[in-house]
Amino acid sequence: MTDTPTLFVTGGCGFIGSAVVRQLISETDALVVNIDKLTYAGHRSTVQPVADSDRYHFARADVADADAMARLFDQFAPDGVLHLAAESHVDRSIDGPSDFIRTNIVGTYTLLEAARQYYRTLGGPKREGFRFLHVSTDEVYGTLGDEGAFTETTPYDPSSPYSASKASADHLARAWHRTYGLPVLVTNCSNNYGPYQFPEKLMPVVILKALVGDPIPVYGTGENVRDWLYVDDHARALRRVLRRGTVGETYNIGGKSEKQNIAVVRTICRLLDERAPRDDGTPYAEQITFVDDRPGHDWRYAIDCSKIEQDLGWTPEETFESGVARTVDWYLAHREWCERVLEDRYAMERLGTAS
Numbered sequence: 001m002t003d004t005p006t007l008f009v010t011g012g013c014g015f016i017g018s019a020v021v022r023q024l025i026s027e028t029d030a031l032v033v034n035i036d037k038l039t040y041a042g043h044r045s046t047v048q049p050v051a052d053s054d055r056y057h058f059a060r061a062d063v064a065d066a067d068a069m070a071r072l073f074d075q076f077a078p079d080g081v082l083h084l085a086a087e088s089h090v091d092r093s094i095d096g097p098s099d100f101i102r103t104n105i106v107g108t109y110t111l112l113e114a115a116r117q118y119y120r121t122l123g124g125p126k127r128e129g130f131r132f133l134h135v136s137t138d139e140v141y142g143t144l145g146d147e148g149a150f151t152e153t154t155p156y157d158p159s160s161p162y163s164a165s166k167a168s169a170d171h172l173a174r175a176w177h178r179t180y181g182l183p184v185l186v187t188n189c190s191n192n193y194g195p196y197q198f199p200e201k202l203m204p205v206v207i208l209k210a211l212v213g214d215p216i217p218v219y220g221t222g223e224n225v226r227d228w229l230y231v232d233d234h235a236r237a238l239r240r241v242l243r244r245g246t247v248g249e250t251y252n253i254g255g256k257s258e259k260q261n262i263a264v265v266r267t268i269c270r271l272l273d274e275r276a277p278r279d280d281g282t283p284y285a286e287q288i289t290f291v292d293d294r295p296g297h298d299w300r301y302a303i304d305c306s307k308i309e310q311d312l313g314w315t316p317e318e319t320f321e322s323g324v325a326r327t328v329d330w331y332l333a334h335r336e337w338c339e340r341v342l343e344d345r346y347a348m349e350r351l352g353t354a355s
């Protein structure tokens, strides 16, 4: 790939995609084409810091729209694709799986096919350099007990409609490599956190519920474990895999930061106590409320990321402590952004009870 590649980022107005777009524009000379349908989870404000760059182009399109995808490949002749567009929230997949099947499975298939037709037309260095990076999740591996960690060879065993749809997409991506020779790479990453995460995921939910004085909902016993990775570390990992990864390989990406949910919630409450104390000075932790568990709630995720560390020299830079503090500060400074993205879309009610 050249030093000035044209790169497609699908889902570039979402949480992780926008971090990728912001990095690519500010830290490289790539021309970035952000392809996003702008669902409830996609907002152009997430890329506003780089949107004026003449190397940034936005295309509002659905990855499941074959004609639109073909036109974009034709128009921009990309050197690589970072495919992040997806329905991403487990609780929503429990309430309504259909968008997850459509976008995550059919959308990935449609994009792979458009990439394959385009790749067939390429020759020389452009063909040799072309890469398709499919971005996925550790949730495809299912749940762990108290010991062990997912490796790249852990069998797939997804629990939720979301993770099952991502597992399907991963299989399609690998099949397009093995069958058609499309230069595909797959990454499976743990829970991300950081700025611009839509306030339906754990960290922003805790911050915003705390600040308005509402109960802070903790599912089940709060002892479920997730491995937390700061979003900019994930974006750097994706850039590294795209540039240096071996075609056909899978790379697990994790934060080496396993925490019980209740510990995450208590950490955020403590940070808020310092930074935005309640009027009466009592601790935010008093708002913690244990609620019915998520159906099919995976107990524990942990990632063994030694392959990407050893083969590609990537390692997470942000510690959990510094990352959470930065995240809390960001949300405190961007309450208006939260109100704007939530408006008419989500009233922060409990989702995913399958009731």
Ligand code: NAD
Pocket: 010, 011, 012, 013, 014, 015, 016, 017, 035, 036, 037, 038, 039, 040, 041, 042, 043, 061, 062, 063, 064, 083, 084, 085, 086, 087, 088, 089, 103, 107, 135, 136, 137, 138, 166, 188, 189, 190, 191, 192, 193, 198
């Ligand atoms: P997100 O929900 O914040 O953003 C998804 C983006 O995709 C939005 O901008 C949305 O408008 C867009 N989109 C949805 N359907 C589309 C369609 N049909 N066509 C075009 N655009 C569409 O998601 P995220 O948290 O940034 O996750 C990005 C990717 O990373 C997903 O593939 C997800 O499975 C994966 N992932 C997420 C995490 C995490 O912790 N958030 C961890 C591992 C992997």
Ligand code: TDX
Pocket: 088, 089, 090, 091, 136, 137, 138, 139, 190, 191, 192, 200, 201, 202, 203, 205, 217, 218, 219, 220, 224, 225, 226, 261, 294
């Ligand atoms: O209000 C809440 N209370 C609570 O206890 C919410 C929203 C979540 N939880 C729990 C459920 C999980 O154990 O916190 C943990 C994290 O929940 P989410 O933020 O919904 O993330 P998770 O279900 O772990 O999935 C995330 O990481 C993997 C992303 O949403 C996925 O897109 C990614 O693939």
